Amino acid sequence: MARRGIVGLLALLVVVVLGAAPALACGGLVGPGGTVQLARTTTLASYHQGVEHYLTSFTYSGGGAKFGSIVPLPGVPTDVRKGGEWTLQRLIRETQPQLEAAAAPVAFAADARSKAEVLLTARVDALDITVLRGGGKAVGDWARERGFGLSVDAPAVLDFYAARSPIFMAASFDARTASARGQRLGDGTPIQLTIPTADAWVPLRILGLGHQPSDAIQADLYLLTDRRPALLPEPAAAGQPGVALERSQPASELLLADLRADKGMSWVPASGMWLSYLRIDTTAGRLFHDLAVDTSGRGSPSPVAAGLVDPTEPLRPLPAPTPPAGGPAPVWPWLAAALAGATIATVVALRARARAS
Amino acid sequence: MRPRPWHLAAVAALTLAGGLTLLHAAAGQATQTVVVTMHHSRFQPEVVRVAPGTTVRFLLRNTDPIDHEFILGDDAVQRRHEQGRQREHHGEVPGEVSVAAGGQAATTYTFPRGGPASLQFACHLPGHYAYGMRGVAVVSSG
Numbered sequence: 001m002a003r004r005g006i007v008g009l010l011a012l013l014v015v016v017v018l019g020a021a022p023a024l025a026c027g028g029l030v031g032p033g034g035t036v037q038l039a040r041t042t043t044l045a046s047y048h049q050g051v052e053h054y055l056t057s058f059t060y061s062g063g064g065a066k067f068g069s070i071v072p073l074p075g076v077p078t079d080v081r082k083g084g085e086w087t088l089q090r091l092i093r094e095t096q097p098q099l100e101a102a103a104a105p106v107a108f109a110a111d112a113r114s115k116a117e118v119l120l121t122a123r124v125d126a127l128d129i130t131v132l133r134g135g136g137k138a139v140g141d142w143a144r145e146r147g148f149g150l151s152v153d154a155p156a157v158l159d160f161y162a163a164r165s166p167i168f169m170a171a172s173f174d175a176r177t178a179s180a181r182g183q184r185l186g187d188g189t190p191i192q193l194t195i196p197t198a199d200a201w202v203p204l205r206i207l208g209l210g211h212q213p214s215d216a217i218q219a220d221l222y223l224l225t226d227r228r229p230a231l232l233p234e235p236a237a238a239g240q241p242g243v244a245l246e247r248s249q250p251a252s253e254l255l256l257a258d259l260r261a262d263k264g265m266s267w268v269p270a271s272g273m274w275l276s277y278l279r280i281d282t283t284a285g286r287l288f289h290d291l292a293v294d295t296s297g298r299g300s301p302s303p304v305a306a307g308l309v310d311p312t313e314p315l316r317p318l319p320a321p322t323p324p325a326g327g328p329a330p331v332w333p334w335l336a337a338a339l340a341g342a343t344i345a346t347v348v349a350l351r352a353r354a355r356a357s
Numbered sequence: 358m359r360p361r362p363w364h365l366a367a368v369a370a371l372t373l374a375g376g377l378t379l380l381h382a383a384a385g386q387a388t389q390t391v392v393v394t395m396h397h398s399r400f401q402p403e404v405v406r407v408a409p410g411t412t413v414r415f416l417l418r419n420t421d422p423i424d425h426e427f428i429l430g431d432d433a434v435q436r437r438h439e440q441g442r443q444r445e446h447h448g449e450v451p452g453e454v455s456v457a458a459g460g461q462a463a464t465t466y467t468f469p470r471g472g473p474a475s476l477q478f479a480c481h482l483p484g485h486y487a488y489g490m491r492g493v494a495v496v497s498s499g
Contacts (some may be wrong), residue, residue: 135461141422141458143422144458151425151484152482155396155397155421159397
């Protein structure tokens with residue numbers, strides 16, 4: 001039965017780009033030297049009647065470079081479009097006295113095909129969106145071949161997500177196009193994805209992509225669900241470091257009405273939704289897991305969905321190395337000595353016999 | 358003086374023993390192959406044991422979607438590459454080779470007798486060494 005659960009989403013990740021530095025997505029930006037600029041962005045992951053609605057924003061931060069992000073998704077989107085103009089800001093206003101907010105990631109299931117399959121493409125302002133199906137290496141190859149710069153931890157992180165979901169969204173941002181469109185520094189392009197899914201989780205580990213273990217990771221995550229969700233790992237209390245549950249309350253009808261009024265947000269019900277706000281304030285080294293969300297009422301979020309349990313068998317055995325130098329003990333010296341000894345013994349015996357005769 | 362049979366036999370035995378010893382010496386110099394896999398930006402195995410005087414052909418297999426390199430040498434070599442700008446190694450230098458994403462490459466290195474007890478191998482592409490992409494070749498006859 002379909003897990004009623006939740007939400008999911010956010011994520012973000014990133015990878016990116018050669019060339020320079022200047023723009024960033026709602027997750028992270030990895031430059032050619034492996035350096036990362038991470039902006040605190042806001043993402044809404046909502047699950048309503050078996051459909052996930054994921055809303056995040058890619059922010060133009062100037063410069064002339066091209067960059068991209070890869071976001072793991074829990075399923076194949078049926079729709080990708082420009083998101084509403086004020087939903088994210090409205091959520092921030094609902095839960096925080098000041099602004100700024102978060103970002104995060106998502107994903108589900110394994111795919112061993114060697115090449116990534118393009119499932120969907122879309123153009124939203126200066127963003128080229130591509131939804132891919134493939135394993136971690138296939139998606140990594142696809143990204144690399146298109147100029148995305150992959151950080152040193154990308155192979156492990158992409159495999160981590162691909163083991164649960166082979167669906168990824170790649171967003172390529174062309175800063176020159178953004179500039180030509182008149183987008184100003186700090187302007188964001190909200191993207192909304194509609195994803196039918198029976199399972200839900202929010203990728204958090206991906207926020208640390210390209211970061212040193214001690215690097216700070218900050219993000220805000222909103223969940224809008226049909227009922228109060230059970231979360232795994234259990235979040236910390238409000239105000240605590242880590243992944244803290246700052247707000248957990250019924251969504252007010254006023255909030256829902258405001259959200260419904262935004263572009264593309266007509267799916268938001270008039271009432272009966274639960275709003276959760278999680279603030280992520282930790283380090284990349286501690287963010288080795290995701291967030292599983294269960295709104296079924298059973299209160300049993302999946303450890304696999306949380307990224308705490310490997311869904312695959314034990315890692316496939318790697319090619320055994322050829323035995324290193326050294327090898328078995330050589331027999332040539334012993335053979336040579338034995339032959340020489342036997343020959344000499346024979347000679348001595350013959351000589352003795354000759355003398356005797 | 359006419360050579361006696363045992364003289365001939367002794368000479369034959371010594372010649373045979375000498376020949377076998379030379380064969381042994383030649384066999385000891387044969388190149389051995391060690392396969393090292395690059396996976397998730399790590400070397401597998403991370404420790405390789407090598408006998409002094411051995412010539413080893415390292416066969417590097419990169420299963421990652423990103424490029425890597427294999428640089429074998431002492432601390433000075435590792436420092437030079439970590440701080441240097443050279444990012445392509447085509448195998449001209451023994452023990453140094455670049456390995457493209459998903460590809461494989463090989464490099465051959467002779468561990469001298471009387472050399473250091475261990476050498477490090479590592480990848481010095483940006484951020485890879487700090488990430489932990491390094492291993493050790495232990496040179497020991499034991």
